[in-house]
Amino acid sequence: MVGEEFPSVKTKNIGQHLWLGIAIALVLIFSLAPVMWQLLTSFKVNQDISKVPTVYFPTRFTFGHYIELFTRRPFWRYIFNSAFVAIISTSLALGFGAPAAYALARLRPWGGRVILTSILLVTLFPGILLFLGLLEIVQALHLGNNYLALIIPYTAINLPLTILVLHSFFQQLPKDLEDAAKIDGYNTWQMLVQILLPLTVPALFTTGILTFIFAWNEFIFALTFITREQMKTIPVAVAQLSGASTFEIPYGPIAAATMVGTFPLVLLVLFFQRKIVQGLTAGAVKG
Amino acid sequence: MAKLELRNLNKTYSPKVVPVKDISLTVNDGEFLTLLGPSGCGKSTTLRAIAGLEQVTRGQIILGGEDITYKRPGDRNMAMVFQSYALYPHMTVYENLACGLKLKKVPRLEIKQRVAQVAEILGLGELLQRKPGQLSGGQRQRVAVGRALVRQAQVYLLDEPLSNLDALLREKVRAEIKQIFATQKSPVVYVTHDQTEAMTLSTKVAVLNNGYVQQIAPPASIYHEPGNLFVAGFVGSPQMNLLTINCKQNHAILGNFSIPLPKLPTIPSQIVLGIRPEHVRVAQTGEVHPTVKGRVCLVENLGMHNLVSVSVQGSQSNNSPVLRALLPADQNWSWEEITLALPHQNIHWFDVSSGDALSRKTSNCSD
Numbered sequence: 001m002v003g004e005e006f007p008s009v010k011t012k013n014i015g016q017h018l019w020l021g022i023a024i025a026l027v028l029i030f031s032l033a034p035v036m037w038q039l040l041t042s043f044k045v046n047q048d049i050s051k052v053p054t055v056y057f058p059t060r061f062t063f064g065h066y067i068e069l070f071t072r073r074p075f076w077r078y079i080f081n082s083a084f085v086a087i088i089s090t091s092l093a094l095g096f097g098a099p100a101a102y103a104l105a106r107l108r109p110w111g112g113r114v115i116l117t118s119i120l121l122v123t124l125f126p127g128i129l130l131f132l133g134l135l136e137i138v139q140a141l142h143l144g145n146n147y148l149a150l151i152i153p154y155t156a157i158n159l160p161l162t163i164l165v166l167h168s169f170f171q172q173l174p175k176d177l178e179d180a181a182k183i184d185g186y187n188t189w190q191m192l193v194q195i196l197l198p199l200t201v202p203a204l205f206t207t208g209i210l211t212f213i214f215a216w217n218e219f220i221f222a223l224t225f226i227t228r229e230q231m232k233t234i235p236v237a238v239a240q241l242s243g244a245s246t247f248e249i250p251y252g253p254i255a256a257a258t259m260v261g262t263f264p265l266v267l268l269v270l271f272f273q274r275k276i277v278q279g280l281t282a283g284a285v286k287g
Numbered sequence: 288m289a290k291l292e293l294r295n296l297n298k299t300y301s302p303k304v305v306p307v308k309d310i311s312l313t314v315n316d317g318e319f320l321t322l323l324g325p326s327g328c329g330k331s332t333t334l335r336a337i338a339g340l341e342q343v344t345r346g347q348i349i350l351g352g353e354d355i356t357y358k359r360p361g362d363r364n365m366a367m368v369f370q371s372y373a374l375y376p377h378m379t380v381y382e383n384l385a386c387g388l389k390l391k392k393v394p395r396l397e398i399k400q401r402v403a404q405v406a407e408i409l410g411l412g413e414l415l416q417r418k419p420g421q422l423s424g425g426q427r428q429r430v431a432v433g434r435a436l437v438r439q440a441q442v443y444l445l446d447e448p449l450s451n452l453d454a455l456l457r458e459k460v461r462a463e464i465k466q467i468f469a470t471q472k473s474p475v476v477y478v479t480h481d482q483t484e485a486m487t488l489s490t491k492v493a494v495l496n497n498g499y500v501q502q503i504a505p506p507a508s509i510y511h512e513p514g515n516l517f518v519a520g521f522v523g524s525p526q527m528n529l530l531t532i533n534c535k536q537n538h539a540i541l542g543n544f545s546i547p548l549p550k551l552p553t554i555p556s557q558i559v560l561g562i563r564p565e566h567v568r569v570a571q572t573g574e575v576h577p578t579v580k581g582r583v584c585l586v587e588n589l590g591m592h593n594l595v596s597v598s599v600q601g602s603q604s605n606n607s608p609v610l611r612a613l614l615p616a617d618q619n620w621s622w623e624e625i626t627l628a629l630p631h632q633n634i635h636w637f638d639v640s641s642g643d644a645l646s647r648k649t650s651n652c653s654d
Contacts, residue, residue, distance in 0.1 A: 174373060176370070176371045176373035179335075179338075179367075179369065180369060180375075180434075182339075182361060183339075183340070183361065183367050184361070184386060184387035185361035185387060185390040185391060186390060195375060198377040199376065
């Protein structure tokens with residue numbers, strides 16, 4: 001980029017560019033190598049997977065592991081379960097979080113600061129400690145093997161983050177905009193939908209995607225509260241993949257399942273990338 | 288097109304925070320009223336109360352004979368220009384201008400016509416498809432004015448619309464605003480803390496301080512006949528000389544010099560003399576106006592003029608009164624002994640305790 005804009009600087013900076021390139025390559029290798037390893041493993045034939053010395057770059061490819069996932073196991077069902085739970089809990093977190101954040105930011109309710117502080121405290125609390133208590137509650141309410149057993153905790157755990165992010169976002173929206181809308185004759189509902197919501201979309205995407213990724217990847221709750229095969233989510237299903245015998249670890253199918261489980265997230269993030277960046281940097285630049 | 292009237296307006300947030308204490312004023316059709324005052328004087332709160340954005344505590348807002356005190360902002364048919372412009376960032380300029388009309392269910396063809404008309408007046412034609420983020424400060428400001436104009440409202444409210452522009456642009460836009468609103472028949476209420484804007488734009492100025500109206504008058508009267516000490520000190524730059532001095536019989540004693548007082552029912556022991564620096568001049572030989580002698584203690588160069596501070600000769604040399612005079616810049620005034628004339632038609636007298644003007648002019652005192 002710099003070289004394109006300032007051609008005269010280009011020659012001077014060849015050394016710098018070289019170093020930059022090498023550094024970027026190293027970082028990329030460091031963070032993407034495990035993913036690459038999984039991807040390659042998922043296409044390797046079984047002999048290559050267990051071969052010594054290790055085969056890094058296979059010469060024989062197979063779709064066998066993927067086919068196995070979808071034929072021998074109800075993998076479509078797992079994907080549906082994960083997607084269903086993640087989408088519902090994300091919508092709930094945004095549906096409850098956005099109005100709460102707006103109220104805290106704009107209507108300044110009595111004790112609003114205390115509420116905000118406690119929300120912040122809640123986010124500091126490690127979610128895993130809630131686990132035993134939640135288990136008791138799930139048993140008492142007979143929610144075991146019910147999607148609600150996952151949807152409710154996921155929503156609850158993500159609500160504080162949603163409220164905090166959206167709260168700061170609403171706060172930096174100029175109040176004059178709402179006043180202008182009132183004078184132009186918008187009623188409260190029209191104002192929210194036609195003026196505020198379009199401006200909030202980037203923040204909603206950002207928090208929504210974070211919530212979605214959390215719900216999609218969550219393991220412990222999903223492992224404990226759901227035991228019926230038909231209702232398991234992807235992380236649990238992947239962990240429970242078993243080979244032909246107890247002593248065989250099915251590396252191929254696990255790698256394939258990991259790829260299948262990650263792919264939707266990658267698509268999602270790539271698709272909404274621009275919106276997310278806008279959301280993360282919202283307020284950084286004067287609009 | 289209607290008369291706007293405020294009757295005893297009061298806005299109380301808490302017993303200690305009362306930005307608007309008691310404000311009554313009238314704005315007729317075609318009038319351009321400026322609410323002028325320092326920050327915290329209640330001018331913005333008054334404007335927001337007129338718009339309906341603040342609920343008033345006491346008092347009435349009457350528009351064209353109808354009490355609108357408790358009407359929702361959207362039902363008042365007013366248009367407002369905000370200091371921050373408050374353009375909708377996700378809409379194009381066209382949509383920004385049109386959205387208020389769409390909500391009022393104005394037919395599409397008429398919306399198009401009215402937007403086109405306003406766009407032509409303000410020179411926004413090429414910008415209609417852009418978003419506010421792609422506009423410069425001056426262009427955004429014009430869109431904000433356009434959004435108000437296109438509404439053809441009964442009252443226009445402008446809240447410091449020029450304060451975000453740089454000095455040169457501000458002068459240009461000020462002239463534009465004056466021309467645009469001169470052709471409008473509806474009352475305009477304009478809020479500013481900038482006295483130049485108030486003087487140049489308005490047909491009537493209301494000087495506010497501390498939640499009360501200090502004086503409502505045309506700009507020239509505000510300048511030439513300030514109603515009290517606050518108005519005298521706030522309007523005009525450089526600030527008016529305001530000196531608290533003693534009286535002896537029917538003369539006021541300034542240093543070693545005496546200035547005849549106007550005819551007053553009772554002669555107070557002390558009085559405040561006010562005279563603008565631009566009205567103080569160097570005494571000529573055979574001067575008919577009261578004169579004072581003093582030493583120049585400070586010269587400030589303002590370009591066209593020098594602002595010269597003169598410490599008046601007095602019996603107590605340590606706290607002699609200082610008069611500031613605006614004198615031509617073509618002479619060197621520093622460290623000179625100088626005799627100044629105070630033309631009595633330009634002297635203002637104020638009561639020491641109430642601050643009210645005693646007699647606007649001293650011209651009737653010489654007989």
